[in-house]
Amino acid sequence: MSIGGATANTTSLLRVMNERAVFGEIFRMGRVSRPELAQATGLSKPTISVALADLERAKLVRAVGLRTGNAGRAALLYEIRPQAGWVLAVDVGRNYVRVALADLVGDIVARRDEPARADRPQDLIAQLAGIVDALLAAAGLTAVDITLSVFGTPGIHDKETGALRLAPNLPGWDLPGSVERLAEVAAAPYVLENDVDLAAVGEGAYGLGQGVSHFVFVSIGTGIGMGVVIDGKLYRGSRGAAGEISYLPVGEGDPRVNAGRGMFESVASADGVVALARRLGCPAGTAKDVFDAARAGDPVAARVVDAEVDHIAHALAGVTAVLDPELVVLGGGIGAQAGDLLAGPVAERLHALVALRPPRIEVSSVGRDAVLLGALAVGLAAARDQVFERTVTLG
Known part of the structure; x- marks a missing residue:
């Protein structure tokens, strides 16, 4: 009895493992045929057929028609059941x-x-x-x-x-x-x-990070933060605080008196941009106002943008020295919307700050939907x- 029970349990375990493998490949590949599943999983066609039948009964996958156009029999296609x-x-x-x-x-x-x-x-x-x-x-x-x-x-x-x-x-x-x-x-x-x-995961799954093993997503807006992808996987750190670059010692003033904000964030976030613009005599209500004025040729706004470029480049110099990413994606309210004013100048300035060739600097392709x-x-x-x-x- 014990041997028979062990054999039954082993058979059931193998069945579930096969079904999991098939389910995962359908999830990854989209609409797919039995021969394609056999090739992707290494399982035999009869095993694929059994797994598909079980998954259909469980209402996890469904047949969605035939693939035609090639010589021979048309192939029945399967996909994940969306509901x-x-x-x-x-x-x-x-x-x-x-x-x-x-x-x-x-x-x-x-x-x-x-x-x-x-x-x-x-x-x-x-x-x-x-x-x-x-x-x-x-x-x-x-x-x-x-x-x-x-x-x-x-x-x-x-x-x-x-x-x-x-x-x-x-x-x-x-x-x-x-x-x-x-x-x-x-x-x-x-x-x-x-x-x-x-946001880094979103950029990796749907945006510029697809196929890039080492990249960082730098969000600059009302706050500042960074998502780190190493070997294609999100890196969180020992306490989940990896990428908290708002606390980098970049900028001005005493980092202990920034009302809960890091030193870099206090100068390079939206509030920091507006504060500098006002100190220089530009009556900006928002960071967007500053960047719009810079695009229109306002010399004071251009000085603010230059300062923003300098802050970001110095922060990224530290990031580059430690992580050596292939790609830096700029996102967030400022990083994405003012990327036309920032990406090129940041890349140029970063080139002078690091020992080796700097990473590519790109503006997020998924924009405000990254998170x-x-x-x-x-x-x-x-x-x-x-x-x-x-x-x-x-x-």
Whole structure:
């Protein structure tokens, strides 16, 4: 009996392993035929057929027609069943919140962007909950249909206290237990990630980082941060604080008296740009005003842009010396929207600051959607595993 039981368990384990391999390849390749799956997985065609039949019964994959045009029999194609799972992606910023609901193949079925009510945690939570309810209603779903929610926020999640650290742009989130309130937004399990880390993932999955093993995503806007990709994988550091370049000693003044902001952030963020412009006599209301004036030929605004270029180049010199990235992607409100004024001059100045050839400096190709797309990529990978685990069991 014990030998027979062991054999049955081994057979069941192999079956699940085969199904997982097939499911993963369909997820990666999209619409795919049995021969293509056999080639990609190394499994025999009969084994592929059994796995596909099981996955169809579990409503994880579906047949979607025939591929014709080649000699011989037409090949039946399979794809992930989109409704097998749902991912909620949330970008929580100081100025805007962006929320998207996507099916398991990544197609966004509902989305909403709104100015953030970020002055108090309770107001922001209520706003997010209202948006999610509206998106679910528009998609004909309920909260229990969501497989996983992924939130991108500034700062670092302190798991011991449930607070957000290093997130001065979100007042009140540094209090113990504040992060746990995200459970009020959606009933499903949720994941919290640093927003700039997610932006790096989004750029790697959908933008300029595709196929680049070593790159950094530098977000410059109301705050400053950096996502680091090494050997094609996101690098978080020992406490999740890798890439907190806002605290680099670049700029002016005493880093201990910057009201919770790092030295680099205090001079190079949107507030720093506006503050310098006003000191030089340019009556700018926003950083965008400064960059627009520079484009129009205003000499004072041009001095502000030159200072911004200098700050960014010095910060990237340190990053380059330590990480040696192939590519630096500029994003965020300033990095993306003023990239035409920054990328070229930063690259030129960086060339004089580093010993070897500097990395390429490019402006994000996904723009303001970088964090949302990163949350989507993280959510899809995790949701794929979750729906498989809850649906396919050892029999």
